[in-house]
Amino acid sequence: DAKTTQPTSMDCAEGRAANLPCNHSTISGNEYVYWYRQIHSQGPQYIIHGLKNNETNEMASLIITEDRKSSTLILPHATLRDTAVYYCISLSNTGTASKLTFGTGTRLQVTL
């Protein structure tokens, strides 16, 4: 699984888009990019994942660069409830190995 690098922390004003970057320069062809978040004292929450095409769901959008070496999670209209630690994880979907390895993530603070 490729190593990912994320900024330690970010701030975002409520109502604005939050753009969270992730670098995964050693990602291999069969590795997906997954995003999770953990709101304080709660269990982690699956957000979105993608391979090479951009993805969108009701929570967020995932933009993956053409060379797949980096990606950006976009929360289009951040609210105070989006304050959390966001984790970018690069994983291969093949086989049966399925443990998630959480790094230090990005601590997003949404402010008024």
Add this chain to the structure above:
Amino acid sequence: NAGVMQNPRHLVRRRGQEARLRCSPMKGHSHVYWYRQLPEEGLKFMVYLQKENIIDESGMPKERFSAEFPKEGPSILRIQQVVRGDSAAYFCASSPGTGRFYEQYFGPGTRLTVT
């Protein structure tokens, strides 16, 4: 559709007692994972189970910890002879399985305090 359920939410045990943590996966999910989060630290994988089978226990401490996921009923994480260092939040997750192993849905966690 109910999410992953864990009980108890809070558990206090004295040193040397046993702790039993329960996890009911989402409906239709037969893959269960346990993670531990020590105070002020990140989440660490412990064990991955399917019904009646342990698939990967590479993150489980070698002694005192065991996990099961019986044919009927919830998954159980059991800690024997607890010590203060076992105080942590224990999260259970479930996934739909094939092709979606990493799409894991987490429960609210059980916070274990060892006194």
